[in-house]
Structure formats: C-alpha cells, structure tokens
Amino acid sequence: MLESKGRLPSTKPTLKALRFYGSDGVTVTCITxxxxxxxxxxxxxxxxxxxxxxxxxxxxxxxxxxxxxLQNSQNVVIYSSTLACG
Structure with a gap:
C-alpha cells in the first residue's frame, strides 16, 4: 500500500474471516x-x-x-451451529 503525505497505510480488518474457493470435501467443525x-x-x-x-x-x-x-456451491450441509449476526 502506498503512503502519502506522511500517513501510515490503512490497517482495515479482513472482510472475510475464512474463505474456501473451488474446494471439494470441506469439513469445518467446532470453531468460533x-x-x-x-x-x-x-x-x-x-x-x-x-x-x-x-x-x-x-x-x-x-x-x-x-x-x-454460500456462492455457486453444491451439497452443503450445516447443522448444530449458532449464527447471530447483525
């Protein structure tokens, strides 16, 4: 990232916590x-x-x-999970 006029580059947080792209046989368990x-x-x-x-x-x-x-994905199963998003 370019600096301008003595300012530090932006340190914005990541927009996506976890992203899987073009994957087969993905299992995600027991995370917060x-x-x-x-x-x-x-x-x-x-x-x-x-x-x-x-x-x-x-x-x-x-x-x-x-x-x-979920985008362009097939055979997705989600269970025993808690979602509470603004």
Whole structure:
C-alpha cells in the first residue's frame, strides 16, 4: 500500500474471516468466529461441504454482516451451529 503525505497505510480488518474457493470435501467443525467485518465464513464454488458445531457472532449494529455466505456451491450441509449476526 502506498503512503502519502506522511500517513501510515490503512490497517482495515479482513472482510472475510475464512474463505474456501473451488474446494471439494470441506469439513469445518467446532470453531468460533466473532466480529468479522462482512462475511464470517464463505464457500465459493465448493462441493461436498459439511459445517457443524460452529458459533458465529457480530454486534447487532453490524452493517450487512453475513454469517455464512454460500456462492455457486453444491451439497452443503450445516447443522448444530449458532449464527447471530447483525
């Protein structure tokens, strides 16, 4: 990132906590994700995904926060999980 006029580069937080792209046979279990800026967990063009026992949360005033974002994915199973996103 370029610096200008003596200012430090921006240190914005990551927009997605975990992202899987083009993956097959993904299993995500027993994790906690809190306060991701836009998306906590994203599956893009994935197949045979299993998600269980996860906890995802963000404050009630979070703008447009996705707990789990599914895009172009097939055979996705999500169970025994808690999602509480603004």
């Amino acid at each position: 994700i809190q306060n991701s800026q836009q998306t906590h967990l994203k599956f893009d063009s994935c197949t045979n995904v299993q998600v269980s026992g996860i906890s995802v949360s963000s404050p009630g005033d979070s703008p447009n926060t996705d707990g789990i974002h």
